[in-house]
Amino acid sequence: GPQEAYPDRRAGARLGRWKASVPELLTPYMLPQENGNRHGTRWLRLRGIHGGTLLVQNPIPFDFSVNPWSDQELWESRHWDELPAFEAAAARGLYLNLDAAQRGVGTATCGPDTLDQYRVYPGLYRMELVFLLE
Secondary structure, rough: OOOOOOOOHHHHOOOOOOOHHHHHOOOOOOOOOOOOOOEEEEEEEEEOOOOEEEEEEEEEEEEEEEEEOOOOHHHHOOOHHHHHOOOHHHOOOEEEEOOOOOOOOOOOOOOOOOOHHOOOOOOOOOOOOOEOOO
């Protein structure tokens, strides 16, 4: 759907074709962290500012997120105003995360931990993606 979704929240997200800008894909949690995941994606088309597009597809649904900040920047920031401004960060480029599996939301820091069926355990995970430049 148009909002972020993780394996344990997928019932609240609708399957369909959606169009969004990068800022619309972000979820600004109180504490900066990984955010904006889209679960169960079949294909993804990213359009650059100069008109080129990248198509990513896979017959097995995958997860993705797009972010202007690195994982390190998110990890080291305690408040959103400590991150570089969106425009400045996006001008450097964007981070596209493509995941074969994502853990459900919840870490037991301020509520219950993620249920067992929504955890990602050590193991072999395979993903075959097709990338097409259009």
